[in-house]
Amino acid sequence: MRSLWKFFSSVKLAIVLLILLAAASVIGTLIPQGEPPAAYAARYGQLAGLLSGLQLTGLYHSGWYLALLFFFAVNTIVCTLARLPAKCRRAFKPMIGTETAGLLALKVKGRLGKNAPAEEVRMRLEATLKAHRYRVRSQAAEKRLCLLAQKKKLGHFGSDAVHLGLLVIIAGGIVSGLAGFRTHLDLSEGQTVKVPRAPFEIRLDRFETEYYPQGMVKAWKSTVTVIENGASVLTKPILVNKPLTHRGFSFYQTGYGSNWDNPKLEVTVKKKNDPSFARTVQLGVGERAAVDDKDVSQISVKRFVPDFVIGEGSQVETRSQEPNNPAAQVEGWKGPEKVFSGWIFANYPDFEQMHSGQPTDLSFVLKSYSGSEYSVLEAARDPGVWLIWVGCLLVSAGFFLAFYWPPREIRAVLEEGRDRTEVTAGGVAAKSRESFQAEFEAIIDSLRRS
């Protein structure tokens, strides 16, 4: 146990761990993280197996990276605790008694004699030190008075605050990882969904995309109503950078998508031997629209895909939900008789190879298509996040204390001789020694002049 304590209280271990963590983190940015195995096989070939075996493809969540972090946390705790008692003693229960020889060995020191009793000199010195915002303690021994003045004592604990802050952040990360929860919600306008694990539902009232005059997207805005037990409790817009928070769940605008289940389509019918003829009808999938022409009375749409591709077994599939190659399977009717059947393509209006049925004079064009836009919200509950903010505050405050609140300590020995008191003083400052030297000299000067 003792040797384990010693192992973890070593700063060398901290240095090794800092280097290992940095090196591991570098590797994680060079190898793409969290992709499907096939992507690694394509990119790294035979090495792919080795990479996933060493967990380099999900490095930041791997056992060994977490083990490094764990060691780092234990090391931080032990190092901090090992040094804390001595610091506390120095700051709060310091030894007041001191020897003149020790003071004279310091870099910042001074000596002077005053024609006054020691007690009076002590009072003057104490007043001067207090004017410089020092806290003064004194101790009387035989013919000797010892003074200890301290200020900015909290500066001793800057690094401890940073360390504590880091540990709180790591703890917050653990809480987030274990108890946090997040999920995507795809919502079309008017749709209500139950938020997983939450005692309420949300309904998307409106989803708007605002544009700048130049045509760039200015905002995605989802107006959402929170519904509890069937009753609306609040309605609020959610924008990027402006989440909605309700009962510990937050909702973020993270994206949008188009839904092609029920698109609005426009189909134009033309005749090859009559260029002046063109009729456009509007319809949806599974609907029929009247053309009222002698050659074609009605059009119907059997199917629509946003990204047409011929998949396995010569089946029509969609490659993605992006409208890269929108296509509709349309049928033309002359009374009960099917006069046209085939796929038509918005991007390739002249492509008619797929047409089947009787040879016909008719030609169909997919003039326009529009899916319904839906909003993608991220729903998240993160019970660890407040620990992160507390940790960040501690780290920031710790940095301030460590770098800009340097503790200072002045000690003095007053030795009473025959109607004369010899004062020997010396000081220690952790940082900015020049300004401390100046302050020290000012204090000694004002004592000399008093």
Place this chain on the structure above:
Amino acid sequence: MIESTLFTIVFVLYILAALFYLAVAFSRNDRWAKPGLGLAFAGLVLHSAALLVRTFESGHAPFTNMYESLSFLSWAMVLAFVLIDRKFRIPRIGPYLMLIVVGLVALASSPLMPKEATPLVPALQSYWLWLHVSVTLLGEAFFAVALITSILYLTADSDEKKEKMDSVSYRCVAVGFPLFTLGGLVFGMVWAYKAWGTYWSWDPKEVWSLITWLVFALYLHTRIVMGWKGKRSAIIAIVGFLAALFTYFGVNYLLSGLHSYA
């Protein structure tokens, strides 16, 4: 229009300042440092005006694309230089710093960088943009000064110069590291939480700022606890700067991730 005119004048002032400082370096005479500093300071004032004009014209923070961000970084570097030179009287860093600044401004002015102010994409519409980017870049500017003093430490010929460079390096890290931590990591986490609902996503830019942070943590621990000074400290500070540089620049061009704007 006003902004680009100002920026051109600033560019010229920085070049002149760099020339005066080069005269310091080659003549080994600090006489030329004063006009050099004056020109750099004049450049800084006009550069501040240019950034303000840009802010008013575009209606948003002047660091939303690479051009703006390079301009702001060079501004922050000159500011860091002026402050450090005022405190430590260290004109020898002038030539190197001003050359880097001229390089950055030249890069910003080059046709590679689109200069028109574009309206803010939804992800950047937040006041955290101001805090996150400005404080981080200011911290990185101090890292850049620490880089120069560290290199000068390694090449210095006298112990007196070495000691000064070592101490100024440390003071730069003592300013840059807290700023970088606050701006890059703390403000970054707060903003990420507000925008994406997660304070940390292991995005390459996040990881590289963590790496930079670890390197400077190493610098402080080896220096303060183990008493490393001089050469080894200088090398760690240089590595730390390179990590910061990669975080700022390399990640955008070489790795892909969430920080796709700048």
